[in-house]
Amino acid sequence: MKWIMAAGVGLAGLLAAWLLLFQLPEKEAAAPEQPSASVPEVEVDAASMETIYKSNCMGCHGSDYQGAMGPALSQVGSALDRERLYAKIAKGGGGMPAFEGRLSEDEIVGLANWLEDFK
Numbered sequence: 001m002k003w004i005m006a007a008g009v010g011l012a013g014l015l016a017a018w019l020l021l022f023q024l025p026e027k028e029a030a031a032p033e034q035p036s037a038s039v040p041e042v043e044v045d046a047a048s049m050e051t052i053y054k055s056n057c058m059g060c061h062g063s064d065y066q067g068a069m070g071p072a073l074s075q076v077g078s079a080l081d082r083e084r085l086y087a088k089i090a091k092g093g094g095g096m097p098a099f100e101g102r103l104s105e106d107e108i109v110g111l112a113n114w115l116e117d118f119k
């Protein structure tokens with residue numbers, strides 16, 4: 001009789017170990033990625049972003065991001081995440097030209113990362 005209980009306890013232990021080993025990591029892996037995951041987070045060189053801004057964006061968004069024909073961008077990182085910033089710059093719309101094809105993928109990703117910190 002004792003050995004049956006011992007085997008039971010042993011099996012329960014094995015089951016618990018199995019759950020720990022296999023179930024938990026699987027659950028962790030299934031957790032949703034951060035929302036901006038598809039636009040990579042990159043280190044940006046602010047000086048080169050400012051150069052791109054001056055020649056492509058400043059005319060409509062202002063020399064101090066205060067806005068002109070386009071809206072102010074000085075706080076845009078609080079309103080839009082990296083994904084939305086990227087989409088707006090790439091696709092334009094609402095009076096803003098699309099920069100896909102005019103700027104490189106890396107430049108648009110860089111701008112999105114840069115503007116994300118405007119808060």
Ligand code: HEC
Pocket residue numbers: 053056057058059060061069070071072073076079085088089093094095096097099111115
């Ligand atoms: C020809 C003028 C023009 C140029 C050039 C321009 N924009 Fe815009 N931009 C606009 C307008 C107009 C809007 C508002 C669009 C809307 O309401 O949908 C806008 C909206 C945006 C927004 C969204 C702001 C918000 O609060 O919703 C971002 C971000 C942005 N522009 C970034 C840029 C960047 C970065 C560049 C340069 C690569 C650029 N824009 C160049 C006119 C321009």
